[in-house]
Amino acid sequence: xxxxxxxxxxxxxxxxxxxxxxxxxNKVGLAFMTPWLLGFLGITLIPMxxxxxxxxxxxxxxxAPDFVxxxxxxxxxxxxxxxxxxxxxxxxVFVGTPLQLIVALLLAxxxxxxxxxxxxxxxxxxxxxxxxxxxxxxxxxxxxxxxxGLVNQIAGMFGFHDLPGWVSNxxxxxGTIILLHIWTFGSPMIIFLAGLRQIPEMYYEAASVDGxxxxxxxxxxxxxxxxxxxxxxxxxxxINAFQSFTQAFVVSGGTxxxxxxxxxxxLYLYQKGFTQFDMxxxxxxxxxxxxxxxxxxAINFFVSKFWVxxxx
Amino acid sequence: xxxxQLTSTAAxxxxxxxxxxxxxxxxxxxxxxxxxxxxxxTLRHVVMILAxxxxxxPLLWMVVSSLRPNDEIFRNPSLLPISLDFSNYERGWExxxxxFSHYLINSTLLVLGCVIGNLIACSLTxxxxxxxxxxxxxxxxxxxxxxxxxxxxxxxxxxxIIFSQTGWVNTMLPLIxxxxxxxxxxxxxxxxxxxxxxxxxxxxxxxxxGCGHFRIFFQVILPLMLPALATTTIFTFxxxxxxxxxxxxxxTSPENxxxxxxLKSFLDTQGSSDWGAMFAMSVVSLIPLFLVxxxxxxxxxxxxxxxxxx
Numbered sequence: 001x002x003x004x005x006x007x008x009x010x011x012x013x014x015x016x017x018x019x020x021x022x023x024x025x026n027k028v029g030l031a032f033m034t035p036w037l038l039g040f041l042g043i044t045l046i047p048m049x050x051x052x053x054x055x056x057x058x059x060x061x062x063x064a065p066d067f068v069x070x071x072x073x074x075x076x077x078x079x080x081x082x083x084x085x086x087x088x089x090x091x092x093v094f095v096g097t098p099l100q101l102i103v104a105l106l107l108a109x110x111x112x113x114x115x116x117x118x119x120x121x122x123x124x125x126x127x128x129x130x131x132x133x134x135x136x137x138x139x140x141x142x143x144x145x146x147x148x149g150l151v152n153q154i155a156g157m158f159g160f161h162d163l164p165g166w167v168s169n170x171x172x173x174x175g176t177i178i179l180l181h182i183w184t185f186g187s188p189m190i191i192f193l194a195g196l197r198q199i200p201e202m203y204y205e206a207a208s209v210d211g212x213x214x215x216x217x218x219x220x221x222x223x224x225x226x227x228x229x230x231x232x233x234x235x236x237x238x239i240n241a242f243q244s245f246t247q248a249f250v251v252s253g254g255t256x257x258x259x260x261x262x263x264x265x266x267l268y269l270y271q272k273g274f275t276q277f278d279m280x281x282x283x284x285x286x287x288x289x290x291x292x293x294x295x296x297x298a299i300n301f302f303v304s305k306f307w308v309x310x311x312x
Numbered sequence: 313x314x315x316x317q318l319t320s321t322a323a324x325x326x327x328x329x330x331x332x333x334x335x336x337x338x339x340x341x342x343x344x345x346x347x348x349x350x351x352x353x354t355l356r357h358v359v360m361i362l363a364x365x366x367x368x369x370p371l372l373w374m375v376v377s378s379l380r381p382n383d384e385i386f387r388n389p390s391l392l393p394i395s396l397d398f399s400n401y402e403r404g405w406e407x408x409x410x411x412f413s414h415y416l417i418n419s420t421l422l423v424l425g426c427v428i429g430n431l432i433a434c435s436l437t438x439x440x441x442x443x444x445x446x447x448x449x450x451x452x453x454x455x456x457x458x459x460x461x462x463x464x465x466x467x468x469x470x471x472x473i474i475f476s477q478t479g480w481v482n483t484m485l486p487l488i489x490x491x492x493x494x495x496x497x498x499x500x501x502x503x504x505x506x507x508x509x510x511x512x513x514x515x516x517x518x519x520x521x522g523c524g525h526f527r528i529f530f531q532v533i534l535p536l537m538l539p540a541l542a543t544t545t546i547f548t549f550x551x552x553x554x555x556x557x558x559x560x561x562x563x564t565s566p567e568n569x570x571x572x573x574x575l576k577s578f579l580d581t582q583g584s585s586d587w588g589a590m591f592a593m594s595v596v597s598l599i600p601l602f603l604v605x606x607x608x609x610x611x612x613x614x615x616x617x618x619x620x621x622x
Contacts, residue, residue: 003501007457010450022445028525029446036437036456036500039493043471044459050470061476107363115356123609124364130605130612131371134554135572136594139579140374143385143587150373153389183367190613239461246556250576266557269465274561279469286465293463 004232008301055284060277072284082285084260085268088174092264093241096181101233104185108192109222122193129186137180138250142167145176167251170261177247177262188233195229196222227308235300242293245270265289378591385587401596404589408574408581409566412593415574419553422484422570426552427545429491430499434544435537437494438503439529443515453504460497464557472561486562487555491548499544506540507533539611546608550601571597 023029030037055072057065076082107125111118131137144150147165155163166172199222207217223230248256248264256263256271269289273282377385380395405412440446441453475486494500510533518528534541556572563569569577575597578590605612 003457003460003498006501007454010454010457023447023449025444025525026446029440029444029449032436032440032444032525032529033446033452035433035492036440036452036494039433039490039495040455040459043490043493043495044462044467047467047470047474048462050473051466054469061473110356110360113356115360117357117360121360121364122613123605124368126609126613127602127605128367128371130550131598131601133551133556134598134601135556135575136597139575139590139594140370142579143591144370148386150370150389153387157389235461239463243463243465246554246572249556249560250579253579254576266465270557270560273469274472279473283469286463286469289463290466293461297461 004235005228051283051286054280055287057280057283059280059283061279062277065280068280072281075281076284076288081260081263082265082268085256085263085265088261088263089242089265091174092178092181092244093238096178097234097237097241099178100182100185101188101230101237103182104189104233105192105226105230107185108189108196109218111189112193112196122190125189126186129184129189132180132184133246135246135250138247141176141180141247142251145172168258170259173252173258173261177244177251180247180251181241181244188237191229191233192226195226199225224309228310231300231304231308235297238296238300239293242266242289242296374591375595378588378595380588382586382588385591400588400592403586404578404593404596407586407589408577410569412574412596414567415569415571416596418484418568419570419572422487422555422559423549423552425484425488426491427548429488430494430496430544430548431541433492433494434496434499435503435534435541436529437500438507439525439533441500442504442507443528443533444525456497456500459495460501468561475562481562482564482568484563484568487552487558496548499547502543503537503540506537510536539614542608543611543614546604546611549604553601 054065056067056069058068058071059065111121115121128137142149145166146152147163147168149165151166152160152163155161166176203221203225204217207221212220243266244264245266248262248267249270252258252262252267254267256267265285266289269282269285272278272285372391373389376391376394377388378400379397380388380400381397382400408415437456441449441456471486472481475481480486490496514532514536515528518532523531554572555570556576559570559573560576563573566577575590575594578593
């Protein structure tokens, strides 16, 4: 079961009564768990609570935090750059993620047809997803989609001369980062491929005996049996996409430009918290991000009841 | 480009529609269908090869361009002619405050610290979750899985404040220490899954021989979970070699920069002038990743697939 599936089953199967479980390993368990417990408390839980507290303060590292009540929230409601960064991030998440997953799924299905050279193609498609998060690739992207970059040079060969730079045009800059995101479809593709392997061949044999077409088989067998994995990919990719940072930072040179068109929410948060040291505001922003991610994850889990098909 | 991929793969799928029926019920007339099947197979390979070229071309072009004079990078979109002009590498290596090897060493130290931390802390935690029965285990496990989905931003500001008070800002400790405290839930989960697959009879045999949990862990489980440890090592390597957000926040002075920060400062100082040198150092930064990919692919794919599925 995947991490997402396991979490869902733990949350939904809280035991009601029943025989008491025995805990023979309390002491040794504590010993093994000490690093994690310290980390959870010191690196995660306490900072989380502190961050919640800071969200109601004005704090710049230099002086003690100054309690300002709901001032940060009032500022967020009035902050049009923040609203813009939310729009940019939502476009990125809800355009980039579905496209990336569709490409991943289609190529996984195609690769799963028992092709010769499967492992070769798989490697080629997987490699970009390992490199895609690096600054080096973001630098490459900046050149490729620049005014005289690779893309416009190739366009010039087809007669499209003097196209403007894609990264310097507010209408297209975000598109180039979404394209970079799609380019890294390899890791969800690998997960899809592993899922496809688990679908018993006999289902397809039975279906073709009954005369089902390949398309029908895809929609009636492959997709339904793959829904738990699609679900897993959707949840994780949406969570990850909300937190994307490096590509927008490097492609825009840390500014989120041109005219804030690549100002991702995390990039704005970074600017507020770590270049302007407006840390109370940054904490409030971080909590809004957490709430947004939690809401979309909850929606995903809720909606999954209607489309995810569990075999057992 | 992606549109093209989408439509062509979809078209291939439809073209194949009668394919499977033909191949299984085809015992009646196998010969009749063979040419069409060959055609489909060729078409599928054509689609795959085109997609592969689209995927890999930017990388190849960057490597080839890094070996070309600067002005040619903006004139020649093709891979040919291949020149072997290493002057970009010489210039790039020396054009920051420190030689590029300095940043490579910093990144190596960071990765090493994080790998060791993850291997020790995550395997201990995973053993407890997979094998021990203690109070609150299920809740702790659920909490751990939830931290997998927690945005780092919601803890980064107070973490920064804590580490600035302990005087650790501008050192690698804020990046390495959390790994020794098993904060990478992904690897804990991966190892839990792996340990669950190891037959319990082995533990029980060891217990009958008088082993305690620590000996069972070190002498029975740990040697058997080498594949999971390898996967953890490789992923930690890849992620920390690329780590940008954390490094950007904590490593402030140039002599502590890791490779991603060095590349970023390249972009700041060079603006858009010396692309040749920037490409060259970008290629250098990708070589270790590529090597790990080449030799560790088996573990990467397995690790990813198992955490996703089983």
